[in-house]
Amino acid sequence: MIGLEKVSKRYPGGHDALSNVTLEIEAGELVFLTGHSGAGKSTLIKLIASIERPTGGTIYVNNHNVSKIRRAAIPYLRRNMGLIFQDHKLLFDRNVIQNVLLPLEIAGYSRHDAYARARAALDKVGLLQREKANPIALSGGEQQRVCIARAVVSRPTLLLADEPTGNLDNAYATEIMQMFKAFHQAGTTIIISTHDQSAIDNGRVIHLEHGKVIS
């Protein structure tokens, strides 16, 4: 499903955030990306999501060469992806449920179905009672949970999560990890970057150090 061949990424004026990374991730895998701060975990996720482009090598996602993808083709590629990032980019001119509805509106769900799914997703992350709130009125951890609901609401086949539980207290972190594992059992491919060793069980671990895959 995802293949990287000799992939490097150098940010303008920087050093190599990733160098010569070659790996394959099969459909349905649960993968944990680990490594020190600055090891390149976020960069790897951004390359797979076409948020950044590699400076060398080739990346395939669902048989598309995304290293060379046209900007206009990116939304099409992302329609089956759920993205969870630390800077969650919620829309502050929409309330919580409207944020979660967005991917469903784009996918063309009827209003009735979309609301039912969005409410179910908010319930899963424990925020149904805040559906009408503006995201700006929520704590960082609550905003992160809205972001998780928005990422999973359209049941993507590929879920990319960069430190998804970083802002959350233990109880929520455990629940969110359980939710990801349930998606994995249902066949979703999941890539999660994490510092939290305790979150890692029964998945594959890809360990990065200074931009290289160590194991």
Ligand SMILES: Nc1ncnc2c1ncn2[C@@H]1O[C@H](COP(=O)(O)OP(=O)(O)OP(=O)(O)O)[C@@H](O)[C@H]1O
């Ligand atoms: N937009 C950018 N411009 C310049 N350098 C960047 C940029 N983003 C990341 N880097 C650099 O690339 C390297 C890898 O960063 P990356 O964010 O991928 O690491 P990480 O493993 O996700 O770290 P953390 O666990 O702290 O989030 C670091 O040296 C970082 O400073």
